[in-house]
Amino acid sequence: MPTLGVFDSGFGGLTVLRALLPQLPGTKFIYVGDTARLPYGAKSQATIARYAVESARFLEAQGSEHLVIACNTATALALDDIRASVSIPVTGVIEPVVAMSRHAFPAADTLILATSATVDSHVYRDHCLRAGLHPTEKACPLLVPLVEEGWIDHPVTREVLRIYLAEALEQCSPRLVILGCTHYPLIAPLVKETLQSLGCDAAVVDSAEVTAEAVAAQVRKESGPRSETKDATFSCFATDSVEKFRRLGSHFLGQPIPKVELLDLGG
Amino acid sequence: MPTLGVFDSGFGGLTVLRALLPQLPGTKFIYVGDTARLPYGAKSQATIARYAVESARFLEAQGSEHLVIACNTATALALDDIRASVSIPVTGVIEPVVAMSRHAFPAADTLILATSATVDSHVYRDHCLRAGLHPTEKACPLLVPLVEEGWIDHPVTREVLRIYLAEALEQCSPRLVILGCTHYPLIAPLVKETLQSLGCDAAVVDSAEVTAEAVAAQVRKESGPRSETKDATFSCFATDSVEKFRRLGSHFLGQPIPKVELLDLGG
Numbered sequence: 001m002p003t004l005g006v007f008d009s010g011f012g013g014l015t016v017l018r019a020l021l022p023q024l025p026g027t028k029f030i031y032v033g034d035t036a037r038l039p040y041g042a043k044s045q046a047t048i049a050r051y052a053v054e055s056a057r058f059l060e061a062q063g064s065e066h067l068v069i070a071c072n073t074a075t076a077l078a079l080d081d082i083r084a085s086v087s088i089p090v091t092g093v094i095e096p097v098v099a100m101s102r103h104a105f106p107a108a109d110t111l112i113l114a115t116s117a118t119v120d121s122h123v124y125r126d127h128c129l130r131a132g133l134h135p136t137e138k139a140c141p142l143l144v145p146l147v148e149e150g151w152i153d154h155p156v157t158r159e160v161l162r163i164y165l166a167e168a169l170e171q172c173s174p175r176l177v178i179l180g181c182t183h184y185p186l187i188a189p190l191v192k193e194t195l196q197s198l199g200c201d202a203a204v205v206d207s208a209e210v211t212a213e214a215v216a217a218q219v220r221k222e223s224g225p226r227s228e229t230k231d232a233t234f235s236c237f238a239t240d241s242v243e244k245f246r247r248l249g250s251h252f253l254g255q256p257i258p259k260v261e262l263l264d265l266g267g
Numbered sequence: 268m269p270t271l272g273v274f275d276s277g278f279g280g281l282t283v284l285r286a287l288l289p290q291l292p293g294t295k296f297i298y299v300g301d302t303a304r305l306p307y308g309a310k311s312q313a314t315i316a317r318y319a320v321e322s323a324r325f326l327e328a329q330g331s332e333h334l335v336i337a338c339n340t341a342t343a344l345a346l347d348d349i350r351a352s353v354s355i356p357v358t359g360v361i362e363p364v365v366a367m368s369r370h371a372f373p374a375a376d377t378l379i380l381a382t383s384a385t386v387d388s389h390v391y392r393d394h395c396l397r398a399g400l401h402p403t404e405k406a407c408p409l410l411v412p413l414v415e416e417g418w419i420d421h422p423v424t425r426e427v428l429r430i431y432l433a434e435a436l437e438q439c440s441p442r443l444v445i446l447g448c449t450h451y452p453l454i455a456p457l458v459k460e461t462l463q464s465l466g467c468d469a470a471v472v473d474s475a476e477v478t479a480e481a482v483a484a485q486v487r488k489e490s491g492p493r494s495e496t497k498d499a500t501f502s503c504f505a506t507d508s509v510e511k512f513r514r515l516g517s518h519f520l521g522q523p524i525p526k527v528e529l530l531d532l533g534g
Contacts, residue, residue, distance in 0.1 A: 035310075036304070036310060036314045037303070037304050042415070042511075043302075043303060043507050043508070044303075044507050044508035044511070047303045047506075047507050047508075141412065141415070141416050142409075142412055142413065142416055142418075142423075144412075145408065145409055145412040146409065148309070148408070149408050149409055151409075155426075156409075156423060156426055156427055156430070159422075159423055159426065160423055163423070239314075240310050240311050240314050241310070241311035241314075244309075244311070266533070
């Protein structure tokens with residue numbers, strides 16, 4: 001039974017785990033949410049890299065054969081540091097999304113919605129440019145707190161989205177909108193709806209779903225063909241309150257989280 | 268020249284420092300913002316106490332003769348741990364506010380607005396009850412992100428406040444509203460206005476201003492009468508990007524921050 005490590009600063013990466021579970025039956029997933037130090041979205045590159053590397057090393061030590069960085073901010077700011085610090089293959093959320101976008105929407109005007117740290121890194125922009133896409137980046141710092149408040153289908157979230165998207169649409173007319181944060185799948189319908197209300201009919205791409213497909217394909221290639229009938233299993237570690245992780249996390253995972261272990265990374 | 272340490276998880280405590288500067292001329296202030304691990308507002312007691320104690324010890328080692336915990340969450344969840352870990356007097360933001368409230372508004376129905384962690388600790392409630400006030404607590408998790416987004420006088424912030432305050436006013440009819448988070452002074456006029464639009468004429472008490480007065484009185488008592496004519500000075504440490512601290516922090520401090528030093532607490 002292959003073991004896969006999945007890492008995020010908090011709960012958002014559970015949307016990636018949710019998409020991975022049905023893709024890789026028989027796999028044992030280990031998830032780390034670095035909730036004691038979340039959110040990463042407004043922190044600096046040096047701090048994010050230091051935090052992410054600690055979690056990556058823990059997941060490797062737990063026997064992971066492949067590591068998924070299920071966090072756009074950590075992927076944007078720390079993927080190279082993580083790859084240099086472990087000896088297993090590492091997949092982030094940005095490369096698969098940009099690869100899929102280039103394939104399905106060649107040369108498209110592309111709007112990337114993400115945290116401030118992800119946008120400031122311009123990693124999405126640079127990947128898109130290399131893939132022949134025409135990127136515009138828009139930082140949306142209030143969306144993570146709104147999702148974590150549970151205001152998923154809420155007038156305030158609609159209004160905040162309307163403000164962010166209207167500002168972005170002054171700069172570009174996208175054919176493609178990338179949800180560049182693993183919290184955003186929970187408000188994907190609202191993003192689509194708000195875009196339409198602003199006269200924009202762009203496709204909305206969810207980094208969780210696309211990453212899960214890419215990781216599954218990669219892992220099948222690494223471990224060879226298998227006929228596995230057992231369901232995938234998962235165990236979760238959090239660096240802050242396990243109770244809160246269980247409660248909030250289940251919304252992101254779409255199923256109950258029976259047990260969460262407390263992880264002390266020394267921070 | 269006496270030295271005072273001021274600690275917060277991030278920028279909010281700068282509203283306390285701002286109120287302290289004119290109160291204690293000739294004082295050297297050292298401020299620590301634990302920005303690498305902010306916000307504390309949604310974290311657990313054990314994590315917050317561990318973080319706060321590290322900063323408190325640093326400030327004592329830097330020569331502070333008195334320590335101000337300029338953060339409601341850290342005061343609510345870690346004041347006892349901090350007092351046990353340093354040998355200098357420590358003032359938090361909660362006791363002064365409740366003491367002033369009892370004095371100015373005896374037995375008043377009191378609404379406390381704060382972060383989730385502060386509310387969940389019920390430290391404000393317990394202090395108010397002991398002071399003969401009648402407390403109702405309301406968690407307002409979106410206000411810190413809105414203030415940090417700079418949406419100080421913004422329709423969305425108004426609407427979020429209207430929702431939180433309308434929910435709170437279903438539970439109580441306060442004569443007094445305590446801003447139980449050092450970020451909230453920046454939206455104090457909006458709180459007052461929103462309360463009035465909901466038919467509530469309560470007084471709004473700002474924990475930054477009240478704490479500064481209490482600390483100044485205490486320090487004058489500790490260090491005896493002095494006639495000091497020089498301005499107070501301050502130096503700032505942050506555990507994450509010093510550039511961001513300088514930029515965002517100046518809004519909270521109400522003046523430019525010429526220099527910020529990076530502090531590594533090992534987290």
